Amino acid sequence: MESEDYRKALQTAGQELSDLLMKRSEIDKRVSALRETMSGLRLLCESNNPEDIASEAQHIAPSEERGFTTAVLDALKAAGEPLRPTEVRNKLTATGYDLKGYQNPLASIHIILKRLVKAGNARAAATTTDHKTYEWIDPTSAPTEVQVVTAKKTRTRKKG
Numbered sequence: 001m002e003s004e005d006y007r008k009a010l011q012t013a014g015q016e017l018s019d020l021l022m023k024r025s026e027i028d029k030r031v032s033a034l035r036e037t038m039s040g041l042r043l044l045c046e047s048n049n050p051e052d053i054a055s056e057a058q059h060i061a062p063s064e065e066r067g068f069t070t071a072v073l074d075a076l077k078a079a080g081e082p083l084r085p086t087e088v089r090n091k092l093t094a095t096g097y098d099l100k101g102y103q104n105p106l107a108s109i110h111i112i113l114k115r116l117v118k119a120g121n122a123r124a125a126a127t128t129t130d131h132k133t134y135e136w137i138d139p140t141s142a143p144t145e146v147q148v149v150t151a152k153k154t155r156t157r158k159k160g
Helices: 003-045 050-057 069-080 085-094 105-117 145-159
Strands: 122-126 132-136
Touching: 003 069, 003 085, 003 145, 069 085, 069 105, 069 132, 085 132, 105 122, 105 132
Parallel strands: none
Antiparallel strands: 122 132
């Protein structure tokens, strides 16, 4: 294979990766929205039929299986707009996530949101009322590896 062939293969692989990340992002958003919808509908239905409950359970991960961090991230994904920590808590409650096991769920949500920001899964922004809001970072809109390395080098130079 010649150098030009490698470049074409690299470009093709890069495009395919980009397309797949875009699809995954769309699927993640839709899964989060469907979980939220199904949780709300489950509360409205109050079905006593064991077959219905078993069928439903296959599609909705219970609080214990999903984990608090995943539930917070799902709330951000489903929202499609920045949320304040209290709004995240309200979304979790509305979807049936059990917060009773937490002494101070809002404090835990604050910590999780800060960790999500640090991990690059969410971003924080101040509103006009100085309340911090958080939104999910779509991985398809995340900076490229080159941009991250360049940003780190720039920050390092400014410090020194």
